[in-house]
Amino acid sequence: MTTYATPTRKAAAPSRPRLDLPHLVWALAATHFVSRAGGVVQSFLVLYLTQEQGLTATTAGAVVAAVGVGGIGSQLLGGWLGDRIGRRNTMLAGFLGTAVALAALGSADTVPAIWAAAVGLGLTADLFRPAGAAAVADLPARQRIRAFGLLFWAANLGFSIATVTAGVLARHGYGLLFWINATASVVAALIVWRRVPETRPPAPEQPRRALLPVLLRDRLMLAMTLLYVAYFTLFLQTFATLPLIMTADGHGPATYGAMLALNGIAIVVGQPLAVRLLAGRDPSAVPAVSILLVGAGVASSATAHSTTGYAAAVLLWSLGQIGIAVMFGGAFADLAPADLRGSYMGIASATWSVGGVFGPLAGTVLLNQAGRGALGAVCAITAIALFAGQLALGPALRSRTAA
Known part of the structure; x- marks a missing residue:
């Protein structure tokens, strides 16, 4: 009978999650996919506000900006709540709050009500991101890179679906978009409720530390935060300037949409391979090279x-984007103290949101004032400076990771 011992162990292996990841990660990936695939409102919010609600382009732009600025607060609040009330409860509050805000925004018929719903949407829509990132950061370090890579892949697969379906759905009325988006948020909340356990470490016996004093003493975290605000400013300006540049060259919206689709396809196809190739690599060299690719x-x-x-060009910065995504979450997770993981991951997530505010402003101003040649030169120089900065942080990152 002892001859059956080895086959028994092998037979049990298929019941384990693929990629040797816990079920928690697959459940989080499902929430990312559902929320992004159902996130059909954002791309058409300006059109809804101007065409159906009759707002001016300036007012509609200000409403969308309010949602974006609220997203910065949402990231920070989500991290703080993740440390205080738990990762699971924060994600539930975020998804359910987003559903309520979307329903309110879709049914609002006065400007004050639209503003109130927009602010509510901004403050709730991204609560789940730092909380989910903190849940992954609670895992053993060897699982984090693959886990963060899976979340990024699932979110981009969902985004690719949303970009294809949103335009078709909009033909049947903008109201349908709001209800589909709200329903997707409720479904994501149900996945959290049924499948995501709480992972927050037990509360320490001593009083919980405040974030700000710890953060101000953590020079490496501050340096990483500033570096990635600059990186996301560099990267995200592209989504404001590229359509203007392509229009000036005589290319229509369909061609720009094809470029976005190419970006999504490259990520969906290349991400799993990149996770296998880059796992265990230098936490500074890989992001540095990736930043250089994005800049180029x-x-x-x-x-x-x-x-x-x-x-x-899109394929080139897509490769860099994949490299950043593979290493980004794990790098910040390694920096985070156990009792402040949620807050640290919230700050990391907020670098994207801050770049999303600064990037379009800086990019469009530079394009309008100095032209596309100057924009390209500034992007290249900025990428080289960030490449050098990321490499300079390498020894400190390796030391912190080892510790």
Whole structure:
């Protein structure tokens, strides 16, 4: 009978989650996919406000900006709540609050009500992100890179679906978009409720530390935060300047949409391979090279003229984007103290939101004032400076990871 011992162990292996990840990670990936695939409102919010609600373009832009600024607060609040009331409860509050805010925004018929619903949406829509990131950061370090990579892949797969379906659904009325988006948030909340356990470490016997004093003493975390605010400003300006540049070259919205689809396809196809190749690599060298790729890509997109040139530029910065995504969450998780993981991951997530505010402003101003050649040059120089800065942080990152 002892001859059956080895086959028995092998037979049990398929019941384990793929990639050797716990069920928690697959449940979180499902919430990311559902919320992004159902996130059909954001792309058409300006059109809804101007065409159906009759707001001016300036007012509609201000409402969308309010949602974006609220997203910064949402990231920070989500991290803080994740440390105080738990990762699971914060995600539930975020998804359910988003559903309520979407329903309110879709049914609001006065400007004050629209503003109130927009602020509510901004403050709730991203609560789940730092809380989910903190739940992954609670895992053993060897599982984090693959876990964060899976979440990024699932979110981008959902985003790719949303970009394809949103335009079709909008033909049947903007109201349908709001209810689909709200329903997706409720479904994500149900997944959290049924499948996501609480992972927050037990509360320490001593009083919980305040974030700010710890953060101000953590020079490495401050340096990483500033570096990634600059990186996301560099990267996210592309989504404001590229459509303007392509329009000036005579390319229509369909061509720009094809470039976005190419970005999504590249991520969905390349992300799983990148996780296998980059897991265990230097936590500073990989992001540094990735930043350089992104910089080369966005600089090339500013100076390209043909569809082939734009496609090559998009593929280039997509490769860099994948490299950043694979290493980003794990790097900040390694920096975070156990009792402040949620808050640290909230700050990390907020770097994207802050870049999303600064990037379009800086990019469009530079494009309008100095032209696309200057925009491309500034992007390239910025990427080289960030590449050097990320490499300079390498010894400190390796030391903190080892500790």
